[in-house]
Amino acid sequence: MQAFTQHTGVGVPLRRTNVDTDQIIPAVYLKRVTRDGFEDGLFAAWRGEESFVLNRPEYAAGSVLVAGPDFGTGSSREHAVWALQNYGFRVVISPRFGDIFRGNSGKAGLLAAQVEEKVVQRLWDLLESRPGTVVTVDLKSRTVRAGEGVEAVEDSFDIDDYTRWRLLEGLDDIGITLGHDADIASYETGRPSWRPATL
Amino acid sequence: MAKTLAEKVWDEHVVRSAPGEPDLLYIDLHLIHEVTSPQAFDGLRLAGRPVRRPDLTLATEDHNVPTVDWDKPIADPVSRTQVDTLRRNAAEFGVRLHPLGDVEQGIVHVVGPQLGLTQPGMTIVCGDSHTSTHGAFGAIAFGIGTSEVEHVLATQTLSQAKPRTMAVTVNGSLPPGVTAKDLVLTLIAHTGTGGGQGYIVEYRGQAIEELSMEARMTVCNMSIEWGAKAGMIAPDQTTYDYIHGRPEAPKGADWEAAVAHWSTLASDDDAEFDAEIVLDASEMTPFVTWGTNPGQGVPLGGVVPGPDDFEEPNDKITTEKALEYMGLAAGTPMREVHVDTVFVGSCTNGRIEDLRLAAQILEGHHVADGTRLLVVPGSVRVRLQAEEEGLHEVFLAAGAEWRGAGCSMCLGMNPDQLAPQERSASTSNRNFEGRQGKGGRTHLVSVPVAAATAVRGTLSSPADLVLTTSS
Numbered sequence A: 001m002q003a004f005t006q007h008t009g010v011g012v013p014l015r016r017t018n019v020d021t022d023q024i025i026p027a028v029y030l031k032r033v034t035r036d037g038f039e040d041g042l043f044a045a046w047r048g049e050e051s052f053v054l055n056r057p058e059y060a061a062g063s064v065l066v067a068g069p070d071f072g073t074g075s076s077r078e079h080a081v082w083a084l085q086n087y088g089f090r091v092v093i094s095p096r097f098g099d100i101f102r103g104n105s106g107k108a109g110l111l112a113a114q115v116e117e118k119v120v121q122r123l124w125d126l127l128e129s130r131p132g133t134v135v136t137v138d139l140k141s142r143t144v145r146a147g148e149g150v151e152a153v154e155d156s157f158d159i160d161d162y163t164r165w166r167l168l169e170g171l172d173d174i175g176i177t178l179g180h181d182a183d184i185a186s187y188e189t190g191r192p193s194w195r196p197a198t199l
Numbered sequence B: 001m002a003k004t005l006a007e008k009v010w011d012e013h014v015v016r017s018a019p020g021e022p023d024l025l026y027i028d029l030h031l032i033h034e035v036t037s038p039q040a041f042d043g044l045r046l047a048g049r050p051v052r053r054p055d056l057t058l059a060t061e062d063h064n065v066p067t068v069d070w071d072k073p074i075a076d077p078v079s080r081t082q083v084d085t086l087r088r089n090a091a092e093f094g095v096r097l098h099p100l101g102d103v104e105q106g107i108v109h110v111v112g113p114q115l116g117l118t119q120p121g122m123t124i125v126c127g128d129s130h131t132s133t134h135g136a137f138g139a140i141a142f143g144i145g146t147s148e149v150e151h152v153l154a155t156q157t158l159s160q161a162k163p164r165t166m167a168v169t170v171n172g173s174l175p176p177g178v179t180a181k182d183l184v185l186t187l188i189a190h191t192g193t194g195g196g197q198g199y200i201v202e203y204r205g206q207a208i209e210e211l212s213m214e215a216r217m218t219v220c221n222m223s224i225e226w227g228a229k230a231g232m233i234a235p236d237q238t239t240y241d242y243i244h245g246r247p248e249a250p251k252g253a254d255w256e257a258a259v260a261h262w263s264t265l266a267s268d269d270d271a272e273f274d275a276e277i278v279l280d281a282s283e284m285t286p287f288v289t290w291g292t293n294p295g296q297g298v299p300l301g302g303v304v305p306g307p308d309d310f311e312e313p314n315d316k317i318t319t320e321k322a323l324e325y326m327g328l329a330a331g332t333p334m335r336e337v338h339v340d341t342v343f344v345g346s347c348t349n350g351r352i353e354d355l356r357l358a359a360q361i362l363e364g365h366h367v368a369d370g371t372r373l374l375v376v377p378g379s380v381r382v383r384l385q386a387e388e389e390g391l392h393e394v395f396l397a398a399g400a401e402w403r404g405a406g407c408s409m410c411l412g413m414n415p416d417q418l419a420p421q422e423r424s425a426s427t428s429n430r431n432f433e434g435r436q437g438k439g440g441r442t443h444l445v446s447v448p449v450a451a452a453t454a455v456r457g458t459l460s461s462p463a464d465l466v467l468t469t470s471s
């Protein structure tokens, strides 16, 4: 996994709440057996509308998505994270994430930065009034920054310590766990023999 | 120290715990299907890693598979590739697979309990958010993403921060005709879709104890719809009776040992939960959704709400958008909403009791003109059982379509989809925009409401049906 320390990129205001993973990528787009190529399905139902934010040229290079509360609720599909990444997003900012989505983001290297709702409101206002504004997200200091002067937004974001550490180091989770192989083996010897098996 | 059910099961599965790190949790059963596993197996192959415990892993084909012509090659080439990929991966890594055409094939959350693989006190994961279903047996069961699927395949563990615990106590008894589905839809409307976030929830109280095993699964199934990490119900005699004698259930002395252990799992009397919700089942009525998330529901006897019914600006916007998408006007009585398609099935309501209930209501009636009814059993076993009981004849006589097993119209990944603007009453668990097909409009309902709606063509309960036939 690619390490993540800081990212600066065009902010995209997605003024919607409750964007579940079926909205991020509908099920019909989930049939690929690879991890790439999912950008076509990203927000598929809305991409047809000319006014949809991703269709506006000012936001074309967007890499920081700013969404309302309850982003990524619903289905466990990690394809939602891949679709965002395949499209070019490195960061999603929201006041509240679906649990599984947040977990998937951490594993796949997409930064899910949780901020207070008023920060999202101010970012939306800024990014809409000045399309193309860049947002800087710093994982070391856990801060998000955008704009200048009176419009400037600067605030902290939440992310759990462990995920932050793994992202900063770019560590592969499985590699870490396999380092604890002796613990796993010793746990296995103590499991009750009546637990079910499939083979 | 006094512990809750969730804490007991969690603590029994901690392989390693260190300050500042999530716990490393052992996984007793890993369920797999074709949609969320291909990239995980690919990852293993790339790293040259085996599946650590194929004997604790089970695969089936469900999300993508057709519910007609299942004995022929899958027509959609992309779907076929996904299913073929699962078959190749299962063979290569030595994982037991129940493919399309096999008698044990079906929706992963129907198959596990049916085989007796789902047991109290276990940890169960699957790359599917409705894994919470298995919590009905007193297991900690939750959905994971594909990276985590790979992690479990490689290590049989997951690193997980210990969630907080919540008790949902449902006192009283459900009135006749009101089901577990109505109970959970009422709960979600009460808490909102984010109300359970960060919690493992334990459902308890008289109304929960009175539920059958299958109805308990319906409740736990929808835990994720209000954001909970998992939902659980303490195992009791109902649980043991359901498991006993199933193919993979413990036998003989093992059964005795297992039950002795399971009966220690209930939350201690003085255990403390981080949060608690109390509801009264006796006040519940048939409940249906009007909007585009499972929290947007009202009693069937109610009306479609409008933006003015909400205080928060965000709720007003969300309501407006939902009404526009659903093509509904505020103030319309729910009973006047016309429905094009009724779907009975899914891991929420696709088990044998659900089909019996549907058949009981449909008996002697016919599906309304201009409405179609799809009955999709959750597994091949459920289909065969229904046919043995003659339920399929009731469905066919009523003009319903009787299908093969799978997820089907629950998520519209196979050809069973709604057309744009087509309206459904569905016994599944998600009414998100486009969930059942692009532009499709979904109302989540219980099985009795689904069956009565099919007969009348508008959202209805069985009580409305009696009135129709006698007048």
Ligand code: SF4
Pocket (backbone or CB within 6 Å): B062, B063, B107, B108, B109, B128, B130, B346, B347, B348, B406, B407, B410, B411, B428, B429
């Ligand atoms: S029936 Fe629906 S909710 Fe259940 S596993 Fe299948 S797609 Fe998911």
